[in-house]
Amino acid sequence: MNQSTNHIMMMEPEGFHENPQTRDTNSYQKRDNESEEAVHQRALKEFRAFRDLLVENGVTVTTVYGRAGSPDDIFCNNWVSTMEGRRMVFYPMLAENRRIERNRDDVIAILNKMYDHVFDLSMYEQDGKFLESTGAMWLDRVNKIAYQGRSRRSFEELAKKWPVWVSDINNLEEALAMIQQIGQLTGKFQQADHLQNQIRSEFRSLIVKDKKPRTAYLIWKEPYMTVGGDSFIHAMMEHAGLDNVFKMQQRYPETNPDELRSLNCEVVLLSSEPYPFREKHIEELQTQLPGTQILLADGEMFSWYGSRLLQAPAYFQKLREMIK
Numbered sequence: 001m002n003q004s005t006n007h008i009m010m011m012e013p014e015g016f017h018e019n020p021q022t023r024d025t026n027s028y029q030k031r032d033n034e035s036e037e038a039v040h041q042r043a044l045k046e047f048r049a050f051r052d053l054l055v056e057n058g059v060t061v062t063t064v065y066g067r068a069g070s071p072d073d074i075f076c077n078n079w080v081s082t083m084e085g086r087r088m089v090f091y092p093m094l095a096e097n098r099r100i101e102r103n104r105d106d107v108i109a110i111l112n113k114m115y116d117h118v119f120d121l122s123m124y125e126q127d128g129k130f131l132e133s134t135g136a137m138w139l140d141r142v143n144k145i146a147y148q149g150r151s152r153r154s155f156e157e158l159a160k161k162w163p164v165w166v167s168d169i170n171n172l173e174e175a176l177a178m179i180q181q182i183g184q185l186t187g188k189f190q191q192a193d194h195l196q197n198q199i200r201s202e203f204r205s206l207i208v209k210d211k212k213p214r215t216a217y218l219i220w221k222e223p224y225m226t227v228g229g230d231s232f233i234h235a236m237m238e239h240a241g242l243d244n245v246f247k248m249q250q251r252y253p254e255t256n257p258d259e260l261r262s263l264n265c266e267v268v269l270l271s272s273e274p275y276p277f278r279e280k281h282i283e284e285l286q287t288q289l290p291g292t293q294i295l296l297a298d299g300e301m302f303s304w305y306g307s308r309l310l311q312a313p314a315y316f317q318k319l320r321e322m323i324k
Contacts, residue, residue: 007060009110010051013074014066016043021095022072025152027252028274030223047074064107073101078135079122080111088115091133092124094153099125124158131158143186171235172203175305199309206313208241213266213323215242216255217297220275223254236302240316242267257288267323268292273299293324 017036023029032039051061066073072095079102082088088111093099102108102122121131131137136154137146148159150168169175176196183192217227217237227233229247237244245263246253260268268289270277282294300308301315 006058007062008054009062009064009076010047011064011066011073011076011107012047012051013040013043013071015068015071016040016066016074017071019071019095019097021097025094028220028225030254032222043074062110064104064110067104070097070101072098075135076101076107078132081133081139082111082115083139083141085117086115087117087119089119089133090122091136092122092130092158093132094130121158124155129155129158131155145182145185169305170230170232172239172309175232175309176200178305179307195307195310202310202313203239206239206316208239208316208320212241212243214245214264215267215269216245216260216263216265217242217269217271217302218255218275218277219252219271219273219299221277221281224256225252226255228253232305233302236312236316239313241320242269257285260289260292265289265292268294269297270294271297271299271302273303295319295322 017039018031055061079091079093080088130153132153137148139146147167148154167178169178179192179196183189217233219225226246228249228251230250234244234247245265270281277296286294298315301312
């Protein structure tokens with residue numbers, strides 16, 4: 001079985017905009033000050049550019065078209081997944097205006113030409129149980145493991161119909177335990193144990209200064225969003241010797257320059273992901289925070305909790321040397 005494919009289906013949006021029915025369960029979705037039409041046109045431009053890039057690089061793309069009233073239908077991979085052996089799965093969706101995305105005879109007809117073994121879980125919507133495909137699980141097709149993220153869109157009971165391993169990683173110890181567990185699942189126990197010991201050794205060698213600068217770690221722009229004290233990024237900030245000024249908050253709170261000033265923020269880190277902050281964003285924010293040191297940060301070092309942790313301590317050491 002292959003991990004990836006050379007032929008995908010993409011749905012061009014008809015009316016992409018903020019969706020009030022999914023906003024509460026999506027930390028990255030916020031009400032936008034732009035008009036719905038302006039947001040839609042930007043999304044359409046990005047969609048077409050990405051589709052064309054895939055085609056230019058040899059990927060076959062079947063384009064289908066969205067419908068008005070379904071602002072999230074560009075994410076059609078949430079209600080259907082496909083795999084080898086002419087198999088496909090239909091999933092139960094939390095939001096009512098996402099369930100109607102499955103009621104597309106034209107799209108289903110295209111899928112039925114290639115997939116004739118259907119596993120339909122959509123009936124669980126009637127029981128208030130949901131499992132939104134790649135919005136809830138990440139499929140390791142080669143090793144036949146699904147990694148599930150806990151949320152209102154992801155019921156463990158339904159996920160157990162797959163060989164599922166559930167992750168909920170908030171700190172270094174949980175990340176190391178995850179590495180060991182995956183080693184057991186994939187028959188790579190010795191390699192996982194060796195990797196875990198290497199990571200522990202690297203973090204033990206990390207030397208941080210006694211003074212912990214008051215720091216905000218920004219992950220998004222328009223609006224600015226940061227990280228609370230229950231996040232893995234917060235745990236990495238502590239290892240790097242940084243005092244998270246939002247440690248008393250949860251998840252990914254919104255913020256603004258006025259609040260950063262009021263919190264006496266000494267350092268602002270602009271993450272490379274999920275929002276791709278660049279040098280120009282330092283200049284924009286520096287005018288509003290003249291007394292604050294603003295630096296770009298490698299998001300992989302702060303938020304990836306797999307083998308990339310090997311590189312994190314050395315990166316944190318260099319980052320602390322850059323902080324005045």
